[in-house]
Amino acid sequence: MAEPVIDPATFAELQDTAGAEFVGDLVATFLEEAPQMLAELRAAQSAASADRFRRAAHSLKSNANTFGALRLGEMARRLELGGLAVDTGPIDALQAEYDRVAAALQELTGG
Amino acid sequence: MAEFDPNAPAASPPHGGAPSAWGGPAATAGSRLLVADDNKVNRLLLGRSLEVLGHRVAMAENGRVALEMLRRERYDLLLLDMEMPEMTGFEVLEQMVADLQLRDLPVIVTSSLEGVAHVARCIELGADDYLPKPVNPVLLKARINSSLEKKRLRDQQKELVRRFATSEVAEDLQRSGFALGGKRIRGTVMFCDIRGFTSITEQQTPEETIELLNTFYTLMFDAITGAGGVVNQMVGDGLMSIFGAPLPLADACGSAVRAAREMIELIEMLNVERQAGGRMPLKIGIGIATGDMIAGYTGTHARATYTCIGDAVNLAARLEAHTKVAGRPILVDGDTACSLDDAHALEALGAVQLKGKAATVEVFAVSA
Numbered sequence: 001m002a003e004p005v006i007d008p009a010t011f012a013e014l015q016d017t018a019g020a021e022f023v024g025d026l027v028a029t030f031l032e033e034a035p036q037m038l039a040e041l042r043a044a045q046s047a048a049s050a051d052r053f054r055r056a057a058h059s060l061k062s063n064a065n066t067f068g069a070l071r072l073g074e075m076a077r078r079l080e081l082g083g084l085a086v087d088t089g090p091i092d093a094l095q096a097e098y099d100r101v102a103a104a105l106q107e108l109t110g111g
Numbered sequence: 112m113a114e115f116d117p118n119a120p121a122a123s124p125p126h127g128g129a130p131s132a133w134g135g136p137a138a139t140a141g142s143r144l145l146v147a148d149d150n151k152v153n154r155l156l157l158g159r160s161l162e163v164l165g166h167r168v169a170m171a172e173n174g175r176v177a178l179e180m181l182r183r184e185r186y187d188l189l190l191l192d193m194e195m196p197e198m199t200g201f202e203v204l205e206q207m208v209a210d211l212q213l214r215d216l217p218v219i220v221t222s223s224l225e226g227v228a229h230v231a232r233c234i235e236l237g238a239d240d241y242l243p244k245p246v247n248p249v250l251l252k253a254r255i256n257s258s259l260e261k262k263r264l265r266d267q268q269k270e271l272v273r274r275f276a277t278s279e280v281a282e283d284l285q286r287s288g289f290a291l292g293g294k295r296i297r298g299t300v301m302f303c304d305i306r307g308f309t310s311i312t313e314q315q316t317p318e319e320t321i322e323l324l325n326t327f328y329t330l331m332f333d334a335i336t337g338a339g340g341v342v343n344q345m346v347g348d349g350l351m352s353i354f355g356a357p358l359p360l361a362d363a364c365g366s367a368v369r370a371a372r373e374m375i376e377l378i379e380m381l382n383v384e385r386q387a388g389g390r391m392p393l394k395i396g397i398g399i400a401t402g403d404m405i406a407g408y409t410g411t412h413a414r415a416t417y418t419c420i421g422d423a424v425n426l427a428a429r430l431e432a433h434t435k436v437a438g439r440p441i442l443v444d445g446d447t448a449c450s451l452d453d454a455h456a457l458e459a460l461g462a463v464q465l466k467g468k469a470a471t472v473e474v475f476a477v478s479a
Binding site: 017019022025026029033053055058060061062063065066077080081083 | 149150151153156159160163180194196223224225244245248303
C-alpha cells in the first residue's frame with residue numbers, strides 16, 4: 001500500500017490542538033469550498049488565465065496540507081508553481097485525488 | 112465581518128486529556144486580533160487557534176475589508192495572508208506604512224507563498240514576522256506573544272513621549288523618526304522665570320513648593336500651547352518655549368506675545384487666590400526674541416531633547432533676566448516688535464547693553 005491519503009500524524013495533531021469537534025466543522029467547510037476551487041481551476045485553464053490558475057491551486061495546496069492530505073497538497077503545489085496547464089489532464093488527476101481525500105476525511109470525522 | 116463566534120462549538124477547549132500544544136492563555140491574552148485571509152478554512156482555523164490562546168478575534172475575507180476594519184476599530188495585531196482577491200496582503204502592508212495610525216500595528220504574515228523573496232518583501236514592507244502555512248501552533252503562540260509584547264513596549268514609549276515631550280514633537284518624531292541634528296528655521300523663543308523664587312521657597316514647606324510649581328507649570332503650559340507654542344525645557348522655576356517649530360506657525364511673534372500676556376493674566380488670578388490665603392504673590396518675567404535658529408534633537412541617541420540653538424535663544428534669555436532691571440514683566444527684541452500688529456501696546460525702551468552681548472540691543476516692553 002502506498003502512503004495514506006490523509007497523513008494520520010498531521011490529522012491527529014490538528015484534532016489534538018484545535019479540538020476534534022472543531023476539526024469536524026473545518027472538514028465540512030473544506031468539502032464545501034474545495035469543489036469551487038477545482039471548478040475555478042478548470043475555468044482558469046479554459047480561459048487561459050495563469051494568475052487565476054495559480055491562485056486556485058495555491059488555495060487547494062494550503063488547505064490540503066492543513067488536513068494532512070499530503071499527496072493532494074503536492075499535486076496542487078506542482079500546478080501552482082508549474083504555470084497554466086496545457087490540458088485538463090493534471091486537473092482530472094487532482095480531482096480524482098480530491099475525491100479520495102474527501103471520502104477519507106468524511107470517514108475520519110464520522111460524517 | 113462578524114466577530115469570531117465564541118458560542119460556536121469551536122469555543123470548547125481542545126479535546127483529549129494531554130496538554131494542548133497551544134498551552135492555554137498567555138500573559139498577553141485578551142488582545143484584539145484581526146485575521147485577514149480569503150480562504151475560509153484557513154480563516155476559521157487561525158481564528159480558532161487564536162481564540163484558544165485567549166484572544167478576541169475578528170475576521171476579514173480580503174485585504175480591502177481588513178483595511179476598512181483596521182481604520183474603523185482598534186486592533187492589537189493583524190494576521191495577514193498575502194494571496195487575496197480585491198487587495199493583496201502586499202497592498203495592505205503598503206497602505207499601512209503610509210498611514211500614521213496603522214504604521215505601528217504589528218503584522219504577522221501567514222502565507223503559503225513559496226520563495227524567500229516573498230518573505231523578504233513582507234519584512235521590507237514592515238511585517239513583524241512571517242509564518243508559513245499550515246501554521247505551527249507552537250510557533251504561532253510564540254510569535255504572537257513576542258509581537259504583542261513589542262507593541263506594548265512601543266505603546267508605552269509613545270505614551271512617555273506624549274507625556275514628556277509635546278504632541279507636536281511627538282508627532283514630528285513619529286513622522287520623521289528620531290535623528291540627531293537640526294534644520295534651520297525662523298522662529299520665536301520665549302523664556303519665563305519666577306522672580307524671587309528662592310525667597311518664596313524659604314517661606315513654605317517643600318510640599319507647598321512642589322504644589323506651587325505644578326500650578327505654575329499647568330497655567331503656563333495652558334497659555335503657551337493654547338497660543339500655538341511648544342514648551343521644550345523646564346528648569347527649576349523657569350521654562351523655555353518655541354513658537355514656529357517643529358511645526359511652522361503663521362504668526363509666531365504675535366502668538367508668543369499673546370501667550371505672554373495671558374501668562375501674566377493667569378498669574379494675577381493665581382495671586383488673588385494666594386493673597387487671600389495669606390501667601391506671597393508670584394511675579395514672573397518673560398523675554399521674547401525672534402530670529403533664525405537651528406531646531407532639532409540634541410544630545411545622544413540614548414537621551415536627547417528637542418531644542419533650538421541660535422542668537423535669538425540667548426537674546427530671549429537675556430531679555431528675561433533684564434525684566435528685573437527694567438521693572439517690566441514682558442520684554443521683546445526689535446525683530447519681534449516689528450512683526451507685531453496694533454493689538455499689542457509697545458513701549459520702546461531704547462538701546463540696552465545686555466550681558467554677554469557685544470552690541471547694544473533695542474528693547475521693547477509689552478503692556479500686559
